[in-house]
Amino acid sequence: QQQVKQSPQSLIVQKGGISIINCAYENTAFDYFPWYQQFPGKGPALLIAIRPDVSEKKEGRFTISFNKSAKQFSLHIMDSQPGDSATYFCAASIRGATNKLIFGTGTLLAVQP
Amino acid sequence: DAMVIQNPRYQVTQFGKPVTLSCSQTLNHNVMYWYQQKSSQAPKLLFHYYDKDFNNEADTPDNFQSRRPNTSFCFLDIRSPGLGDAAMYLCATSRVFPGGNQPQHFGDGTRLSIL
Numbered sequence: 001q002q003q004v005k006q007s008p009q010s011l012i013v014q015k016g017g018i019s020i021i022n023c024a025y026e027n028t029a030f031d032y033f034p035w036y037q038q039f040p041g042k043g044p045a046l047l048i049a050i051r052p053d054v055s056e057k058k059e060g061r062f063t064i065s066f067n068k069s070a071k072q073f074s075l076h077i078m079d080s081q082p083g084d085s086a087t088y089f090c091a092a093s094i095r096g097a098t099n100k101l102i103f104g105t106g107t108l109l110a111v112q113p
Numbered sequence: 114d115a116m117v118i119q120n121p122r123y124q125v126t127q128f129g130k131p132v133t134l135s136c137s138q139t140l141n142h143n144v145m146y147w148y149q150q151k152s153s154q155a156p157k158l159l160f161h162y163y164d165k166d167f168n169n170e171a172d173t174p175d176n177f178q179s180r181r182p183n184t185s186f187c188f189l190d191i192r193s194p195g196l197g198d199a200a201m202y203l204c205a206t207s208r209v210f211p212g213g214n215q216p217q218h219f220g221d222g223t224r225l226s227i228l
Contacts, residue, residue, distance in 0.1 A: 032214035043117075043203050043219035044156065051213065089155055093214040098144050098163045099207040101217060103155035 002027060004092050006104030013111050019077040021107045023090035026071060030092035034101070035064065035075050038087045047088070048075070080111045116140070117220035119204050125226045126194055134189040134223045136204030145187040146217065147179055148203040156203055162187060163209065191225075199227045 005024045013019045023033075032051055036044035050057045050064040050073065057064045063076040077084055090104040117138045126132040136145065144163050148156035160169045162181040176198070178190040191198055201224050205217040 034216050036219075041221070041224075043119075043205075043221045045219065046216045049216055095214065097214075098161060098168070098209055099214050099217060100146075100158065100161065106153070106155050108153075 002102055004090060004102050004104040006090050006107060008107060009105070010108040011110070013077075013080045013109065015080065015082060015111055015113050017080050017111075019080045019084070019109055019111070020074060021088055021090070021109070022072065022074045023104050024070075024072045025092050025102075027092070027094070028071075029094050030102075031095040032093040032099075033064070033066065033073050034091050034093070035062075036089045036091060036103075038089065038106075044089060077109075080109075082111045082113050085109055085111050117204055117206055117218055119202075119220035119223050121223060122221065123224045123226070125228060127228050128196065129193045132191050132194055132225065134191075134202050134204075134225070136187045136189075136220060137185050138204075138206045138218075139185070140206050140208070140218060141184060142206035142208045142218070143184070144207045144209055145181060146205040146207070147177075147187070147189045148205065149198075150201045150203055150222070159189070194225070194227050196227050199225055201225075 034049035035047045037047045038044040048059050048062045061078045066073045088107045091101040146161040147159045150156045159173045181187045201222045203222045205219045207217045
């Protein structure tokens, strides 16, 4: 029940295409859903985050879609660029638990020029 | 810029020789975390400090210890490193607010190699 399931494990997209990564969870106590981007040799960096009271959040080319009833959320990267090639982790945080994160398993994105 | 700084970036130690990794932050966050990340895997939480309160994850080996002497610094001690402890070690910080969960901010990690 504490798991966050992420798919796909890897993704290849052409430059200019849309990258879509999906996550699902079971625990209804989760109330904060961040996405992290990690480049090789670097720590994860917060990309965008959403709370369950909204269904969509957009920041530049990055959009989170959130479906509370289905307990699913996804990251959409519009106009994908080679510089977006990285590993993406979804995560969920439990209400009142010192911001402790439950990570998905990660998606390795490769954007081909 | 406010940030999370980990030193050293690369650490090589011998099998069984104690090693200490350090983390400092200028964000003045009240929570600091230590993660272990192995290749192609998600970060795995080892423990965290909420102010001075230490919180160990149930599956963190006793070989791993931590110290937080003040708000800005936190240390990870590996008492007797084994080959399986070779990994990237990530430090992160966060601020706990009554109004809702906040993001964690990560350092760039220390890559630990065991000879």
